[in-house]
Amino acid sequence: MGALSPWHIILIAIVALLLFGPNKLPELGRGFGKMFREFKDATNGNSSNSSTDDQPSIARKEINPDVASSDAGQVNK
Template sequence: MFGGIGATGFLLLAIIALLLFGPNKLPELGRAFGRTLREFKAGTRDLIEDDSGKSNASQVDVTRADEQDNKRLPD
């Protein structure tokens, strides 16, 4: 889950964070971190949707151009 950090490593990080920030600041820092992650996920989701919409739009434009070319050809 933590990219190679075992339970001991996670416990050590938690103790260091507790010593640096104190017990009163940790919940506030956790909420701020959670908000940041949500905003990041929403931003990346929007970018992915925009990119997929653009690729679909370009495919539609190519199809329309092909159809118009076919209409211009003499029978």
């Protein structure tokens, strides 16, 4: 079976427009995009179940090389 020609794509778009209507198509597109994104993340080994916007950022402790850990926080100069 060969690749889809532009006429096939136009025919599929017209049928989708008639079936779902112009108001429902953007919502369906977002749903398919989210589904494909989650599938891609799952196949790549990214185990996060939610998007990065839903997860709070983790604060990292700053490491200062001027501070010696053995002197209880005193600066060695």
